[in-house]
Amino acid sequence: MISINMIGLECWYDIVITYDWLTDDFEFHKILLYINDLDSFMNNDIFIDRIYKVLDKWELINLKFINCCPYYLDLYYDRSMLKGKNEDIIIYENRDNCDDLIKHSLKKWAKENNYTQEMSNIITAIINVLVFDNNDQIVEKINCNCIYHKIEFFASIGQPFKLLLDKLPFSIFPKLLQLFKPLKHVKVITMKKLRDMLINAFNILNDNEMTYQHYWELETLKSFLTFLINSYLDLHQRVGFFLDPNSKSIFINDSAVKKLVLDECQDYYSKIDNNSRQELANGELERYNKLPQVLINEDDPCKWWQKSKHLYPGLATLALKYLPLLKLDDKEVSLENHDEFKDVYDDNYETINKIAFLQYNMKYIDL
Secondary structure: OOOOOEEEEEEOOEEEEEEEEEOOOOOEEEEEEEEEEOOOOOOHHHHHHHHHHHHHHOOOOOOOEEEEOHHHHHHHOOHHHHHOOOOOOEEEEOOOEHHHHHHHHHHHHHHHOOOOHHHHHHHHHHHHHHOOOOOHHHHHHOOOOOHHHHHHHHHHHOOOOOOOOOOOOOOHHHHHHHHOHHHOOOOEOOHHHHHHHHHHHHHHHOOOOOOHHHHHHHHHHHHHHHHHHHHHOOHHHHHHHHOOOOOHHHHOOOHHHHHHHHHHHHHHHHOOOHHHHHHHHHHHHHHHHOOOHHHOOOOOHHHHHHHHOOOOHHHHHHHHHHHHHHOOOOOOOOOOOHHHHHHHOOOOHHHHHHHHHHHHHHHHOOO
């Protein structure tokens, strides 16, 4: 029986189910469990049934997390239908495109902030600029027509031009560009890239050199960053980022993260000293929060936890559980010659799945 923290459902042209976990020594591993063709006309029941067949096959009875591309998450199944069969399942989305990240967040923010008409108008205007795909000026000036480079183009022109609003506050574009700087030239958004963007934005917005004349831009961007975190990351992902010492500062004041971390840390100490579990958990969390950022200097949180697990034993147990949610290997599942196998075996997915399984997992097999 496999004890599991996270299942990854990577859906585009195929259903790809992977198992991601950390060893007790914080070494990241990922194996391919299943692959199958994704029929564009697949109904909800078939999609869910295929997932559960894989879970039953591998006896993944204590499944905790499911990660899925949001397009197929919404298109092919109702989350409540899947969760209803297993109360332990926690489904979370993983958007994978730079354009989607910025455009989705701006659209949702504008929609949810109609109570501030000026703010709504500003964001709506920015969206109208960014999603205007056939702008000849942009095509002539930049090689790439992605959202990031549209922001870059509008930040550089230095003069407003009319696109539904007469007074568009173009001063926001250079600031918006700064926030998304780590996403430059990035098409596939990994959790590491998202972490880097959040750290960059957090540092910019907490820069003491921001003067009072930037107050409006500062407050707008702070609101946008808060919205981005709350709409793009669920609680368990935020806990994962908190347990990454590089990004912990962003989530120190997140009350939901703090409660979950303290509760689970107390569970750890209750097995050692039940009477002092609250005091021990609070003390460990306080020490971790006070850890100076300059002392961290470790891009890979697994390497940091390898060296620090004896200093923060309660939090280390949480790190083993939640860090895999960040997709720490930062890589896609590579299935060489997959299309050729489909042609040769005439879509016999039982055979193709076995070939793909062996091909991807050979690195874990000592023959």
